[in-house]
Amino acid sequence: xxxxxxxxxxxxxxxxxxxxxxxxxxxxxxxxxxxxxxxxxxxxxxxxxxxxxxxxxxxxxxxxxxxxxxxxxxxxxxxxxxxxxxxxxxxxxxxxxxxxxxxxxxxxxxxxxxxxxxxxxxxxxxxxxxxxxxxxxxxxxxxxxxxxxxxxxxxxxxxxxxxxxxxxxxxxxxxxxxxxxxxxxxxxxxxxxxxxxxxxxxxxxxxxxxxxxxxxxxxxxxxxxxxxxxxxxxxxxxxxxxxxxxxxxxxxxxxxxxxxxxxxxxxxxxxxxxxxxxxxxxxxxxxxxxxxxxxxxxxxxxxxxxxxxxxxxxxxxxxxxxxxxxxxxxxxxxxxxxxxxxxxxxxxxxxxxxxxxxxxxxxxxxxxxxxxxxxxxxxxxxxxxxxxxxxxxxxxxxxx
Amino acid sequence: xxxxxxxxxxxxxxxxxxxxxxxxxxxxxxxxxxxxxxxxxxxxxxxxxxxxxxxxxxxxxxxxxxxxxxxxxxxxxxxxxxxxxxxxxxxxxxxxxxxxxxxxxxxxxxxxxxxxxxxxxxxxxxxxxxxxxxxxxxxxxxxxxxx
Numbered sequence: 001x002x003x004x005x006x007x008x009x010x011x012x013x014x015x016x017x018x019x020x021x022x023x024x025x026x027x028x029x030x031x032x033x034x035x036x037x038x039x040x041x042x043x044x045x046x047x048x049x050x051x052x053x054x055x056x057x058x059x060x061x062x063x064x065x066x067x068x069x070x071x072x073x074x075x076x077x078x079x080x081x082x083x084x085x086x087x088x089x090x091x092x093x094x095x096x097x098x099x100x101x102x103x104x105x106x107x108x109x110x111x112x113x114x115x116x117x118x119x120x121x122x123x124x125x126x127x128x129x130x131x132x133x134x135x136x137x138x139x140x141x142x143x144x145x146x147x148x149x150x151x152x153x154x155x156x157x158x159x160x161x162x163x164x165x166x167x168x169x170x171x172x173x174x175x176x177x178x179x180x181x182x183x184x185x186x187x188x189x190x191x192x193x194x195x196x197x198x199x200x201x202x203x204x205x206x207x208x209x210x211x212x213x214x215x216x217x218x219x220x221x222x223x224x225x226x227x228x229x230x231x232x233x234x235x236x237x238x239x240x241x242x243x244x245x246x247x248x249x250x251x252x253x254x255x256x257x258x259x260x261x262x263x264x265x266x267x268x269x270x271x272x273x274x275x276x277x278x279x280x281x282x283x284x285x286x287x288x289x290x291x292x293x294x295x296x297x298x299x300x301x302x303x304x305x306x307x308x309x310x311x312x313x314x315x316x317x318x319x320x321x322x323x324x325x326x327x328x329x330x331x332x333x334x335x336x337x338x339x340x341x342x343x344x345x346x347x348x349x350x351x352x353x354x355x356x357x358x359x360x361x362x363x364x365x366x367x368x369x370x371x372x373x374x375x376x377x378x379x380x381x382x383x384x385x386x387x388x389x390x391x392x393x394x395x396x397x398x399x400x
Numbered sequence: 401x402x403x404x405x406x407x408x409x410x411x412x413x414x415x416x417x418x419x420x421x422x423x424x425x426x427x428x429x430x431x432x433x434x435x436x437x438x439x440x441x442x443x444x445x446x447x448x449x450x451x452x453x454x455x456x457x458x459x460x461x462x463x464x465x466x467x468x469x470x471x472x473x474x475x476x477x478x479x480x481x482x483x484x485x486x487x488x489x490x491x492x493x494x495x496x497x498x499x500x501x502x503x504x505x506x507x508x509x510x511x512x513x514x515x516x517x518x519x520x521x522x523x524x525x526x527x528x529x530x531x532x533x534x535x536x537x538x539x540x541x542x543x544x545x546x547x
Contacts, residue, residue, distance in 0.1 A: 141416055148418035149450045152532060152540055153510050154479060154488035155496050162477035163498055170475070170521045215478035215516075263450075263498060263508040268475050 016238035019110040020247035021103070021395070023052030023233035024357040029346045030197035030226035033128045037066075037073050038081060040123025040229025040348075045082060048231035053244040054117060059233075061088040061115035063102040067124045067349055078121065088115050095384025096297050097255060099232065099353035100391030104253035106234045116235060123229035124348035150263055158222050158300065159214035160262040160386045165302040166216055167268035171317060174305070176216060178320030180207035182301040183220050183343050185328040190340025192330065192370035197224045198344045207301075221301040223342035223351070230353040232360075237399075248360045251377075252284030252394035262386040269317070272390040273310025273381060280379075281312065284394035288313045291394075292375040293362050294334055295355035297383040298341040304328075307381050311392065330370070338362060338370045352382030356393060363397040414487035417533040418540070424451045426464045431529050431539040436467040438503060449505040469527035471499040471543065474506055478516040495519050499543055513544030 025047035027040040035043060041064070049056060062084045066073035075091030088109050094101055099120055106118040143151045168174045184204055190196035202220060210218040240247040256275035259265045281287060288311060296307045305319035313334065314322035328336040337343070339358045342351040359378035361367045367375075380393045420428045427450075430437035439462040440447050441455035447465070448456050455462050476497035482488040495511040497519065511519050525543040532540050 142419040143416045144419045145421060145424050146450050148416075148424070150508050151416045152418060153496055153508055154482060154485065154491065154494060155508065156479055156482050156485075159477040159479045159482075159496050163475045163496070166477060166521065167475040211480075212478070213481045215480065217477075263506065268498070 016236060017111055017113065018237040018249075019107040019234050020237050020240050020249055021232060021360055022235050022240045022243045022245055022247050023048040023054055023231070024360045025051055025231045026354070026357060027123065027229035029195055029228035029348070030224065031127055032125070032227040035125060035128075035227065035229070037068070037123045037125045037129070040125065040227065041073070041078060041081070041121040041231075044123065044229040044231035045119070045121055048233055051244065052233050053242070054233050054235065056082070056084075058117045059084055059119045060086055061106065061109055061118035062086040063090040063106065063118060063120045064122065065091050065093045065098045065350070067126070073123070084119065086115075088118070094255070094257070094389040094391070096299065096350045096352040097382035097384035097389045097391035098350060099356060100253070100380060100382035100393050101255045103232070103234065103250060103356060103393055104255055104391060107250055107253060110234060110236055116239060118234045120232040120353070121229070122231070122350065122353045124350070125227050126348045127225050127227045146261055150261055155262070156214055157386075158217055161300045161302050162214040162217045163262060164265070164268045164306065164387055168302065168305070168317075168319075169216060171269055172320065174320040176208045177204050178324055179221060179301040179305065180204045181323045181326070182298070182304045182328065183207045185323070185326065185332070186298060186337050186341040186343040188329050189335070189338045189370055190344035192368075193340045193345055196340035196345035197226055199340070217300060217302065223299050223347040224344065226346050226348050228346045228348035228354070230357055232353065232357065246364060248363050249396040249399055250393060251286070251396045251400055252280035252282070253392065254279035254283070255389065255391040257389040260385045260388045265387065269306065271306045271310045271383070271387045273307050273383075273392065274316075276390050276392040277311035277381070280392040280394050284396070286377060286394065291334065291377050291379050293338055293359070293372045293378045294336045295338070295359045295378060295380045296336060297351055297355055297381060298337050298343045299347070299351065299383065301343070303383055303387065304336065306387060307383060307390070310390065311379065311381060335372045338367060338372060350384075352384065352391070355382060356380040356395070359393070359395050363395055415532050417536060417538050420536070420538060423453055427451050428538060430466070431541055432537055434529050436469045436527050436541055437464050438467050438501070438505060439463065440465045447503045447505045449507050467501060467503050470546070471501045471525050471527070473511060473519060473521055473523045473525060474498045474500040475521060476511065476519050478519070497543070499525060507541070509541060509543050511543050518545070
């Protein structure tokens with residue numbers, strides 16, 4: 001009897017410490033000429049505090065990855081910038097999977113009692129700051145290992161993804177038209193987002209006939225270049241009761257890595273989503289068929305196709321047939337990248353955090369004209385590096 | 401016909417030059433002699449590339465072995481634009497490929513000696529070497545169709 005009571009108390013305590021997402025905010029995008037990278041962090045921070053009701057002094061965990069170098073906008077510098085007195089700081093630079101990874105780790109940090117309130121911020125002035133580029137100049141320089149096994153051959157970011165696309169087309173007969181459907185469906189979503197960079201509808205022919213940049217991929221297979229920043233706050237379910245937003249639940253989360261440099265990819269048509277996806281779905285106790293909306297990192301059209309396959313929405317090699325009927329479009333069976341994605345709306349360098357924020361907005365029912373009716377379950381999947389490190393979150397509207 | 405892609409393998413100022421260090425010196429020394437050297441895990445006998453001072457299979461010891469220098473194109477892309485890199489932009493279109501070596505490892509390189517349109521997945525290629533820094537005596541492996 002005593003034991004049963006203790007057990008009940010323990011369960012209530014655990015339920016109170018359940019990590020939930022209580023704040024999400026974006027800074028101005030796609031073009032914000034008056035915001036520095038730090039300014040994007042700061043604006044997103046102000047907005048997330050305002051919308052969530054969290055006070056900065058209550059933040060005791062901080063996670064962020066910079067776009068520059070050490071002592072510019074890394075996690076320690078940004079913690080100083082905001083004077084955050086953290087008990088846990090994390091800046092694992094796994095690229096576009098970083099913020100999914102942060103949510104995954106914040107869950108453990110909060111559950112274990114190390115922190116009560118974890119803040120994440122991101123900021124990039126990639127479009128407006130001409131000094132910066134995702135692709136640092138390769139030429140006229142000595143390159144150290146392991147970059148020296150790629151850079152002297154003139155690879156490009158799009159070209160690296162093209163290596164996967166070429167192989168997918170070769171192995172499975174995937175067509176450019178099937179890849180193009182991903183750009184077309186994303187653009188249709190972008191039309192419903194007033195902030196999206198590109199909102200004019202495009203056709204499959206537009207995408208297929210666009211100039212090739214790195215065969216087999218062309219200009220419209222590639223993401224846009226924008227400014228943008230974001231902030232996310234997680235805390236315990238107990239604290240969430242006093243805050244402004246309905247909490248969003250983290251039902252499953254997992255991260256996996258297969259390589260970092262594209263020359264080391266073990267299988268050019270299989271990503272680590274095939275590991276982190278099933279792991280996250282198993283934790284959540286749901287299947288891809290249960291998902292109402294998917295927010296998948298879309299650096300390029302091929303990225304989305306490989307993530308859909310890896311996560312288990314279709315079998316390996318069947319991504320082309322899966323997307324062909326328009327199920328990713330507004331009103332489709334799996335509305336995907338409903339804010340217009342990186343392909344049309346917002347891609348300031350690392351898009352991962354935007355996929356998770358769009359998932360949260362959809363589950364809150366705050367997505368405006370692009371709202372997926374009655375969205376209860378969403379997947380947010382970040383891809384870092386070159387299809388290298390994939391982190392998957394299953395988010396829910398209702399308490400598990 | 402002189403192929404623009406042939407120029408890619410020549411010594412032209414501006415190509416990034418590998419920094420030769422203790423870990424990769426046997427590889428680049430081999431390239432300078434016209435030989436392709438790779439590492440093999442002592443315990444498992446499996447090859448690895450790029451060079452590391454430990455085995456990616458066991459964490460244990462590795463040994464250096466000379467490779468045959470034959471391979472096939474595993475996948476590739478024809479790079480048509482490379483705005484940020486004037487050196488490479490001038491060489492477009494050129495082929496960046498992942499080469500499957502007979503020894504069971506892969507490496508990135510350029511395929512030259514044919515038009516980009518002639519490159520296909522599964523195409524048989526052989527290695528050759530070209531100097532990318534006369535001052536530093538650094539040579540790189542490139543690949544061309546067999547025959």
